[in-house]
Amino acid sequence: MSITVVDHLTEGKAVRVDNFTSPMAPVLQISDLTIAAVSDKGKVLNELVQGIDLSVRPGEMLGLVGESGSGKSVTATAVLDLLPKSLQVTAGNIYLSGIHLGSLSEKEKRRLRGKEIAYMFQNYQGSFTPIVKIGKQLVETIRSHEQVSFKEAKEIALEWLQRVKLPAKRAFNSYPFQLSGGQLQRASLAAALMMKPSLIIADEPTTALDVLTGERVLDLLVDLQKETNCAVFLISHDLTHVLKRTDRMAVMYGGRIIETGPTESVRHNPQHPYTQLLLQARPLLTGRIPEKLTTIPGEPGAVAGQGCPFALRCPSRIEECAQAPVMKPMGEDHSAACHILTAGGEPDNEDAAGGQTNQQVVFC
């Protein structure tokens, strides 16, 4: 079965990739993506993300976690084709419902961003123009993508404001500054969902909110995602959010995906030493303070220039880590890039593991 969005996006021009036409084909597929900082003259200065492979299917929530500076936002921005001039995709491909992003015109990409891909950012204030009432902005967005009357667009906007549990009429008639941070992020969730996008990219949507408000916004996102069957790409440095809500997750370090798999599998059977440490360092959800809090050794963000990016901090480092490890299958749909692992999930060499890998990690 083919995806109807294709014709709409491309105005009938044939750019669909045929093997992405089943209903469960990925809404987003990133393959072997490399993004580099470039000089004014286009010379590559340094690579910020390398060889990224990710995919999200309809109705699925994919989480991307990693330390600050690991390349999460740069990856998301490339999907939206909104990288600043100083950054460039130097290798790899991005497909949206099977359409190669590079094959679209600027006009098609603009339409795609407003209609098929919605995004929620950390800075929810940025989602709305400060001097225009929320309702007017929502109506304008709807009418720029769909041929409906003002009255019909207003009804859609009010319905969605209500669905994100806002006092709809009041929010509709408010300027952005008249709403709290949590209310504004809900309004931006309404703005994202009302166009019935195939994909929502949420980059740290709760970071600027207090914990409880952030939790409620994410719960709403999960509920409404189920209703609309859209795909969600949730970026967060908060492992708890990702463990609690996503179907699959990817862990990034120093611009590379170092582990990926079903969230439950990564949670209960983390393979890469960095993922294991990240899980151990996480504050427990029960509120019990553990006797000894694990911390990740070394300087946060220290990335090895060559080989495994985590090598400078890794307690299990071996000589081979001077060479970049490849992703190895570790179970169904679960893979990790580490020299001490062999396909299947056992360390290559027990001594090399330094007692750190395959430790049983207990979660509450």
Ligand SMILES: Nc1ncnc2c1ncn2[C@@H]1O[C@H](COP(=O)(O)OP(=O)(O)OP(=O)(O)O)[C@@H](O)[C@H]1O
């Ligand atoms: N416009 C730019 N020019 C040059 N380097 C950049 C630019 N934007 C980001 N970077 C660099 O790219 C790397 C990845 O940044 P990115 O914002 O993607 O990290 P992140 O994982 O989203 O971090 P955070 O959790 O802090 O949001 C960082 O080293 C950052 O300094």
Ligand code: NI
């Ligand atoms: Ni970021």
